[in-house]
Structures are given as C-alpha cells and as structure tokens.
Amino acid sequence: MIPMIRSVVFFGCFTWTALTACAGDTTHVAHDKPSQANADVPITLPTGFTSITVTSNLGQARHLVVAANGDLFVKLNRLKGGKGIYRLHDSNGDGRADVITGFGNYGGTGITIKNGYLYASSNSEVFRYKIDEKTGTVDTASKQRIVTGLIDKGEHNSKSIVLDNNGNIYVNIGAPSNDCQPEGKDREKGVPGQDPCPLLPIAGGIWQFKADKENQSYADAVHYATGLRNVVGLDWNTEVNALYVMQHGRDQLFQNYPNLFDQKAGAENPAEELFRINKGADCGWPYCYYDNDKKEKLLNPEYGGDRSKTGPCESKVHSLVQFPGHLAPNGLLFYTGSQFPEKYRNGAFIAFHGSWNRAPEPQAGYFVVFVPFKNGLPSGKWEVFADGFVGGSLAAGDRAKYRPCGLAQGPDGSLYVSDDNNGTIWKISYTVK
C-alpha cells in the first residue's frame, strides 16, 4: 500500500511537467503535497522575518507580480512546457503554490499589473491581458500588443516594465554593448568608444509609451531617459511620483585597462547605481562611469579617461546610491506595505543577481539589499536583507545555486523573491508582533 501511494505521488510529480507541456491556457494541475519540488530552501533574514518556498523548478523565473487575491504571476526568460508566464495559486492558504497554470508563448523578463490589466514583455514587445484581480483570472483571449519593434540583439535585451498613475508604461531598452565600441569590436581590448554613440537613439535608456494604445514603437514614444547602459530593476515610487532605476555598470575595466585598474579595482568598479529619473535625464553612459574608489563620476577609458578626468560627466545626472561592481541589480521594489516594521516603509529592496566579471576575484552579490528612504531620498546606508542564495561557499571559482532576480509585494505586505537559476520563489513575512 505504502509503495503504491509513493508511486502515485511520484507519478503526480512526474506528470506535472508533462501535463503543463501540453496544457492549454486553462488547464489546472494540482501539486497535492509539498513534494520534493517545493521543499523549503533556507535563506537568512533579519530577526523577526521568516521565509517559505512558494515553488521550485519553475525555470528561468525573471520578474513577478502578485494580484490582489494573492495569485503570483511569474515571467520566464525561456519557455517551460511551451509557456512563458506562470500563474501560481495557493488554494489551501499554506503559502505554497498548489495550482500552477501557464500561458503566453514568449520568453522575456517584465511583468506587472495595473488598472485591471496584466502587462508582460518579450525581448522586443509588450503585451497586456485583462485580469480579474479578485479571482486572479486572466482573459488570455484579450491579449493586446502594446509595444512592438524594440531592438533585440541578444546582449542586454531584457525589457523591464513599470507603469505610473497617469496611464503611461516605461520600458527599459538596454544597450547591446559594453561601452559603445564599434559594432563587431565590442569588449575588444584597446578599441576606443564611438562618439557620439550611435546606439543611444534606439537603446541605452528608458522609453515611455501609452499604457492602452496598441502597436506603438519608437516613433510613438517619449524618449524619457538616456545614458543608461542596461537597467533590469526599475520601479515607480508612488510616494514622490517618480521613476527609479538600477543600472548595470560596464564590464572589463581590469581586463581591458590593467594599467588603470588592478584585479581588485576591476572587481570593485564601476559602481552599480540607483538613479532617480526625471523626464529628459542623461545618466552618462557610455562616456561616464562611477568610480567606487575615487567616489566620483568619471570619464570612461574608452573615451580617454584616466581615473581622474571628468570630461562631460559632472553635468550628467548623478546616482543616489552606489554599490560594489558587477553585482547585477535585477529587481527594484519600493515597499509600501504595513506588515514589515516602520523602517521599511517606502524604502527600496534591490535583488542582486550576482556577478561574473569579478573573476578571478571571488564572485559576489546573490542577495537582496534594503535601502531606507525618506521623501524619495536615501535616509541611511544600504544593508543586506536576504542572503544565503549561494547555497554554500563562494570561494574563487564557486558558483551560486540560486540567483535573485525579481521582487514583488503581496496584498498582505509580504515580499516575494524569484530566482532564475532554478526557478525558486520565496515568500518573506514579518512574523514577530
């Protein structure tokens, strides 16, 4: 009898993948028990906080959003079972997803909900669907293409999205380049950057579109901000009604300019930066970078920089917070809930995906950071909030097991974190009263 039950459970787990592979948009597949697939994965948190694992093995889980009824919607970079968006429903209230449904036949990063619509992006387009937030039901037949024809050359092609409260959607268009060296010479040692950078009219910035108009492209958009190499984490701060973004800084300062940056300086530079973006902002890429050792915005070596020249950089928009190099900030969320203690209110959580360009120094990042804010400005130092995603040590050459990518806030004020290495989702709650 026991072996039979075991084999039924086993078969159930096994068929989840198979079923979702051929499931239509409305097929629901139950995960009865917390199986091995969603056993809790421990992470470390400040005192008073606890986490549970909502699900695992979802694939390359990028950004995520929570509907008013508590259902999670996760955007996958690569299709799993032929689907690019997964809805996670918890039917018994234990916090773990037990009904998982897929739809959408495109990979991508961005996903958000606003005014009765679920918005999701591929690497070149943005779509929306009607959603009933009371039940979490998405009308997949209502799919509309809102934005189309955005540049996708592979490198930095994630299109992250956020809406304001005035019917606009903001889309990041990353520059397919390290520091705007000529096409075919990207990342090559000793090759200067192009001036002016020909990528800036179509990439390396934020574009604003109407949230309800179909088939918009560059010609219909407001070129809202420029000089941003690649943004993956972005959020609209409702307290001060402004856009904030996290920029991924350029790579290879040690490899390409060993006369200016030793191995350690190359790992720590440039800063990963948090910007407040007003319309028309120019944040300086590819001409400028923020030097973490000099504490200054300086001219990039591809444009003649020597770690002291500022060139045009003084007049560019300066960042509010700087982080160590190459940590790859992929998620940004301003916390508006009331479940967490007072100090977290209106502050910024940032999910760092973790580095690769710190090698041969040990890699770093792979954590969620908190920055306290007051009136739209940082009011204290950043601190690590959630850690332990590495799943072991991180000596030189080691690899992280989980890579934080997306952040979302639940209706009860819980914080959700996604990992795009294994597809694990955590729900973090404050449990001390």
Added chain:
Amino acid sequence: MKRTVLPAMVCLFILFSFVTPQQTGTKAAAIERGKKVYLATCLACHQADAGGVQNMNPPLIKTKWVLGDKKALAKIVLKGLKGGEINIDGDTFSNPMPAQEGSLTNQQIADVLTYVRSSFGNSATMVTLADVAATRTRLNQPAAKTAAAPVKKAAPQKKP
C-alpha cells in the same frame, strides 16, 4: 669514429632543440603555457571552471565547439563571434567573443586551445602552431578579408 659521432649527435640534438621552435615541444608543456593564457585572457568571461555564465558566456566543457574541428575553433579565437552565435542544447549566449588576432600570437592560441581541450573534463588532441598559423593565413587572404568585417590595425603580429 664513434668518438666524433656521439658528440656531434649531442651537439646536433642541442642545436635542434634550440632551433626547433619551443612551440612544438610536448603536450604537457603546451598545456602549462596554455593555462597561463587562459588565466590572463579567457577566465574573466568563461570562468575558472570553464563553465561560462548563464545566458551570457558559453561553457567550454564537452561541447562540439571545443572538441570538434580545430581550425573552426582557432577561427573563433582569432576572429571572435557576435553574441548569440553559439547554441548549446537550446541555450544561447548574448555576449560577443572579442577577436584575439591582435592580442594573442599563433603559439598562444595553439597553447590555450590545447589546454582547454585537455582540461575541465575535456579530452581531445593538441592544437598545433601549424593549425593556427594556417587558419590565420587563410582568414587573412584578400578574399576572406573582404568578406569579413574590416579589421582595424591592431598590434603587429609576431611571426612564428
């Protein structure tokens, strides 16, 4: 008679080992030299374990790109790749591979490829100086030059 032959042979041998470019030498020596090139030039993107970086830089472990045709592999190192050209079991990699023809000699390329093909669980034959030299010559013939993107004048090549 014997007296003169032996020293002459020794002399010849010594002379030969100097004249014969260090380039040939044993596979073990090539691996040793290639490791240095790997650490200085390749590790930053392909990582210490050659496992690459998800979605960005491809792994160099047990793939047909590394274990297959040596001249095709030498071409990748000499001329680089655009992002997205490598596909391993459905995974693609967005970062471009910078061309190394201006910064690495034929010998360094032969050594590093021999190292990679013999390390990280890989086991394949040596890449020789002749393999790389022939590939570089073929790729830089006028016909190939016009087909390829214009090559900016980089550091002059050390002739082997």
